[in-house]
Amino acid sequence: MKKNVIEVKNLEKYYEVSGGFFSRKKDIVKAVDDISFEIPFGESLGLVGQSGCGKTTTARALCLLDPKTGGDVKFYNNETEDMENIDNLEDEELKKFRRNIQMIFQDPYESLNPRWTIKDIILEPLNIHNIGDLQDREEAVVEILKTVGLTPASNYLPRYPHELSGGQRQRVSIARTLIMKPKFVVCDEPTSMLDVSIRISIMDLMLNLAKDLEVSYLYITHDLAVARYMCNRIAVMFNGKIVEIAETEELLNNPIHPYTKRLISSIPVPDPSYDRKVYDVNYDELDAIIAKHGTDNPMVDIGNEHYIATHDVKGLI
Amino acid sequence: MNENIEQDLQKQLRKEAIRRNWNLFKQSKLGMIGLYIVIFFLFLALLQPFLFITGIWNKGVYDPVVGYEAIKDTLLVVECPKEYPTEKYESMKDCPGEGEINVKRLYLAPGVEVGDYYEAFIQPAPPSSRHLLGTDSLGRDVFSQIMEGSQVAFVLGLLSATLGVGISTILGTIAAFFGGRVDAYLMRQSDLILMLPSLPLLFIISAFAELKVWHLAVVLGVLGGLGGSVITIKSQALQVKVKPFVDSARITGGSRWRIMFSHVLPNVAPLALLFMVFSVTGAIASESVLSFLGLLNIDMSWGIMIYLSQTDGFIFSGLEFWWLILPAGLAVTLLAGGFYLVGRGLDDVFNPRLRKR
Amino acid sequence: MSKEVLSVKNLNMHYETLSGDVHAVKDVSFSVKEGESFGLVGESGCGKTSVAMSLLQLQADNAKISSGSIQLDGVELVGMNESELRKVRWDGISIVFQGAMNAWNPVVKVGEQIREAIREHYPEKSKAENTEKIESLFKMVGLDATVIDRFPHELSGGMKQRAIIALALSCDPKVVIADEPTTALDVVIQDQILKEIKKVQELLGLSLIYISHDIAVIAEMTNRMAVMYAGRIVESGPTADIFANPRHSYTKALLESTPSVVGDRVKLNSLDGEPPSLIDEISGCSFAPRCPNKTTTCKPELDMKLVEVGPEHYVDICSKESH
Numbered sequence: 003m004k005k006n007v008i009e010v011k012n013l014e015k016y017y018e019v020s021g022g023f024f025s026r027k028k029d030i031v032k033a034v035d036d037i038s039f040e041i042p043f044g045e046s047l048g049l050v051g052q053s054g055c056g057k058t059t060t061a062r063a064l065c066l067l068d069p070k071t072g073g074d075v076k077f078y079n080n081e082t083e084d085m086e087n088i089d090n091l092e093d094e095e096l097k098k099f100r101r102n103i104q105m106i107f108q109d110p111y112e113s114l115n116p117r118w119t120i121k122d123i124i125l126e127p128l129n130i131h132n133i134g135d136l137q138d139r140e141e142a143v144v145e146i147l148k149t150v151g152l153t154p155a156s157n158y159l160p161r162y163p164h165e166l167s168g169g170q171r172q173r174v175s176i177a178r179t180l181i182m183k184p185k186f187v188v189c190d191e192p193t194s195m196l197d198v199s200i201r202i203s204i205m206d207l208m209l210n211l212a213k214d215l216e217v218s219y220l221y222i223t224h225d226l227a228v229a230r231y232m233c234n235r236i237a238v239m240f241n242g243k244i245v246e247i248a249e250t251e252e253l254l255n256n257p258i259h260p261y262t263k264r265l266i267s268s269i270p271v272p273d274p275s276y277d278r279k280v281y282d283v284n285y286d287e288l289d290a291i292i293a294k295h296g297t298d299n300p301m302v303d304i305g306n307e308h309y310i311a312t313h314d315v316k317g318l319i
Numbered sequence: 320m321n322e323n324i325e326q327d328l329q330k331q332l333r334k335e336a337i338r339r340n341w342n343l344f345k346q347s348k349l350g351m352i353g354l355y356i357v358i359f360f361l362f363l364a365l366l367q368p369f370l371f372i373t374g375i376w377n378k379g380v381y382d383p384v385v386g387y388e389a390i391k392d393t394l395l396v397v398e399c400p401k402e403y404p405t406e407k408y409e410s411m412k413d414c415p416g417e418g419e420i421n422v423k424r425l426y427l428a429p430g431v432e433v434g435d436y437y438e439a440f441i442q443p444a445p446p447s448s449r450h451l452l453g454t455d456s457l458g459r460d461v462f463s464q465i466m467e468g469s470q471v472a473f474v475l476g477l478l479s480a481t482l483g484v485g486i487s488t489i490l491g492t493i494a495a496f497f498g499g500r501v502d503a504y505l506m507r508q509s510d511l512i513l514m515l516p517s518l519p520l521l522f523i524i525s526a527f528a529e530l531k532v533w534h535l536a537v538v539l540g541v542l543g544g545l546g547g548s549v550i551t552i553k554s555q556a557l558q559v560k561v562k563p564f565v566d567s568a569r570i571t572g573g574s575r576w577r578i579m580f581s582h583v584l585p586n587v588a589p590l591a592l593l594f595m596v597f598s599v600t601g602a603i604a605s606e607s608v609l610s611f612l613g614l615l616n617i618d619m620s621w622g623i624m625i626y627l628s629q630t631d632g633f634i635f636s637g638l639e640f641w642w643l644i645l646p647a648g649l650a651v652t653l654l655a656g657g658f659y660l661v662g663r664g665l666d667d668v669f670n671p672r673l674r675k676r
Numbered sequence: 677m678s679k680e681v682l683s684v685k686n687l688n689m690h691y692e693t694l695s696g697d698v699h700a701v702k703d704v705s706f707s708v709k710e711g712e713s714f715g716l717v718g719e720s721g722c723g724k725t726s727v728a729m730s731l732l733q734l735q736a737d738n739a740k741i742s743s744g745s746i747q748l749d750g751v752e753l754v755g756m757n758e759s760e761l762r763k764v765r766w767d768g769i770s771i772v773f774q775g776a777m778n779a780w781n782p783v784v785k786v787g788e789q790i791r792e793a794i795r796e797h798y799p800e801k802s803k804a805e806n807t808e809k810i811e812s813l814f815k816m817v818g819l820d821a822t823v824i825d826r827f828p829h830e831l832s833g834g835m836k837q838r839a840i841i842a843l844a845l846s847c848d849p850k851v852v853i854a855d856e857p858t859t860a861l862d863v864v865i866q867d868q869i870l871k872e873i874k875k876v877q878e879l880l881g882l883s884l885i886y887i888s889h890d891i892a893v894i895a896e897m898t899n900r901m902a903v904m905y906a907g908r909i910v911e912s913g914p915t916a917d918i919f920a921n922p923r924h925s926y927t928k929a930l931l932e933s934t935p936s937v938v939g940d941r942v943k944l945n946s947l948d949g950e951p952p953s954l955i956d957e958i959s960g961c962s963f964a965p966r967c968p969n970k971t972t973t974c975k976p977e978l979d980m981k982l983v984e985v986g987p988e989h990y991v992d993i994c995s996k997e998s999h
Binding site for chain 3: 052169197199201224226251266267269271272274
């Protein structure tokens with residue numbers, strides 16, 4: 003039995019929107035609508051979807067930035083060696099818990115405080131949690147800078163973010179995120195704003211660190227090709243729901259859900275001689291699955307750890 | 320070892336950053352003009368104590384409040400006719416002539432009649448080599464008064480600006496951070512202050528209390544700090560609050576206060592600095608108006624100079640006693656305007672979008 | 677052998693800034709034939725957008741074309757004054773900007789904004805003729821005629837982008853430049869829009885210059901292409917040829933650093949370092965500092981020139997032997 007880092011069950015984030023000046027009724031926007039997944043230690047899950055599908059909302063809910071409106075999130079507790087519901091955490095425990103979850107943001111220009119030096123930025127987590135003494139902390143900062151490839155450290159520590167390139171800034175973000183050795187890191191499209199030739203180096207860095215520090219990623223992206231490079235499992239999100247989740251190669255070679263098929267069919271391929279495989283979106287297969295398993299279970303296992311959502315998507319895709 | 324390299328690099332980077340910002344500021348012609356004006360008046364403000372301390376100026380003569388020097392002159396008392404030209408005088412300008420004095424001027428000296436010789440002190444005296452801007456009606460050196468006024472303007476301006484900006488920055492950031500009732504209260508408070516007409520309010524306050532310079536500074540500072548700038552700072556703080564680096568600090572476990580002071584405040588500071596510079600302008604102008612109306616308990620300031628020239632009736636004598644009115648009026652306009660222009664120059668530095676490539 | 681519609685020769689363009697001249701376009705030459713789709717690929721700062729702006733002479737105030745020629749259908753564009761250029765813009769060459777969907781004036785109806793563009797060039801046409809034209813354009817890009825009377829904020833991102841394409845076509849240009857037209861869009865909508873563009877191009881016999889950093893899109897959309905790095909064209913030729921047989925190290929690196937959903941799951945190679953700042957004048961091979969394939973015959977200080985290595989396939993190399 004694999005140990006899970008995080009277990010998400012029936013996560014919901016609903017927003018109430020007033021229906022207009024004259025309407026008393028409040029509409030409900032279901033940004034995240036009943037999603038569930040697990041991530042075992044040592045593995046990464048890709049969350050793929052187009053803008054507005056709910057993936058960033060999910061990320062923010064997991065990092066406790068915006069409170070969820072429903073569902074359970076359980077996290078592995080080292081001390082009790084069991085899954086622990088984060089709702090039960092308060093104050094001191096909550097602060098300690100925050101050492102385990104971190105987030106890397108998409109925009110390298112906005113994710114570092116422009117008035118802080120690189121040194122202060124990376125030191126901050128250690129200062130907040132009072133780890134070691136000043137010398138220990140400074141040594142840790144130099145160490146992590148080396149790990150992310152920013153050497154010599156003395157060249158970077160006194161600088162301000164605007165003096166660094168986009169790629170260097172993301173490395174600083176990674177350094178700051180990983181200095182606390184968290185177990186779980188949510189990555190919100192960290193390379194989409196970087197130049198193509200730099201992306202791979204950042205992604206490789208993250209893959210290596212995942213192995214060395216035993217970190218699991220929830221990698222959020224709109225680019226299926228990137229998710230393929232980074233993750234061993236992929237979940238496809240649409241309209242606030244996960245419609246399909248499976249191992250990476252299984253998903254790409256054997257997509258079942260009509261939305262996944264549509265998605266894969268739209269991706270351009272960097273090879274002019276390649277004839278893209280275009281999947282026809284037809285709902286028969288989905289209907290057959292629903293008929294077989296019923297819609298009681300929102301996600302059904304069609305074998306090989308490959309899950310499909312059974313709710314009605316006709317007319318939405 | 321590493322520490323030293325790091326510190327050296329840091330110092331070097333700081334120097335480069337300062338030079339860069341200075342170059343940016345230099346580009347703004349308006350900003351540079353403003354800066355020259357401010358520096359000029361600062362020089363004046365510092366020049367006066369320097370002259371006294373080194374003894375170049377005798378305090379008895381040149382002190383702006385209690386100094387005294389006047390030239391005695393023997394003048395023939397005449398009565399200026401109502402209609403011109405007469406056989407002695409071509410026009411109104413010619414009477415009284417050299418060595419003469421109009422009897423009407425001597426209303427305080429009883430028993431003097433036309434035809435008498437009168438020993439008078441010439442006050443106010445026009446500019447001379449001893450008094451670059453002349454003397455006022457009490458024999459005090461006008462140039463010294465201008466310098467004194469400069470000191471008052473700087474102290475008043477900077478004190479009230481710092482106080483005001485300090486208050487509005489903290490309040491604005493708190494409003495942005497705590498939201499809810501705190502925000503609602505602070506916004507209503509700002510609205511209230513915005514609504515109140517500032518000058519009449521100052522009149523009322525000065526009617527209740529004898530305001531000296533630093534009293535006025537506190538009043539202006541508090542009024543400014545609680546007013547509209549709170550709203551602007553709050554909106555800036557809100558923009559900073561939703562940036563990813565603030566999210567990052569929250570995820571890491573930073574407390575609200577920590578985030579407010581270490582993350583948001585430094586990013587709101589440039590805007591606050593801008594406000595500060597602009598509010599100096601308002602402070603200087605307010606002082607001169609209040610002094611002009613005689614509402615302040617200050618010994619000497621530019622406003623007082625204009626006030627005195629009005630109560631003595633010199634304002635209405637046209638340009639005859641120009642040194643009693645023009646220097647003070649110009650000083651107020653120039654310094655207030657100078658600070659404003661510096662603010663415009665700073666705006667260019669802080670708002671890169673407005674810069675040309 | 678179809679004729680050349682646009683011919684660019686030895687174009688040099690620089691920006692005058694406080695810190696010095698930024699030489700953004702260095703000695704760029706390429707040509708676009710009638711009815712063909714030409715791709716310009718490169719990362720940020722390589723100069724591809726500067727080239728696009730130069731073609732229309734829509735650059736910023738401090739941008740100057742220092743030398744070179746741009747000929748549209750034989751007519752020289754460099755050196756034209758503003759009023760002459762205005763006739764050429766939109767009528768001869770039009771452009772779909774990056775983020776153009778945000779370029780709509782929010783208080784004017786979409787149809788009216790397109791009509792304005794047509795009126796600029798064809799003031800003699802009647803309102804009815806214009807409306808008819810817009811309707812047919814919209815049909816071509818897959819928009820309903822009712823969109824004419826809508827305001828930009830009422831349309832989705834995809835619809836706005838299609839309308840931008842209609843706007844670019846409104847004066848029957850010979851050449852359309854598309855500068856990253858689908859960057860902000862979902863991949864599903866991107867696919868649809870790309871298909872529309874292809875369809876329209878074939879229908880109207882347009883020449884298309886497609887600018888992007890996404891080589892997958894370039895692979896699917898273009899017949900011929902050029903790769904730009906640090907202001908220079910480092911490789912150009914038929915698209916199929918370049919993908920099958922990339923000769924310049926940068927082109928190879930670009931192709932090798934793009935993850936794909938098809939094929940084997942491979943570890944990709946990345947490039948060290950960053951693209952150079954264009955303020956420093958670099959002589960010789962600008963890619964040398966990052967090149968993983970340096971050989972002993974490499975002489976990066978020497979001047980570069982384009983050399984033909986295949987049918988119409990050019991590579992920028994130092995004057996010594998190629999790698």
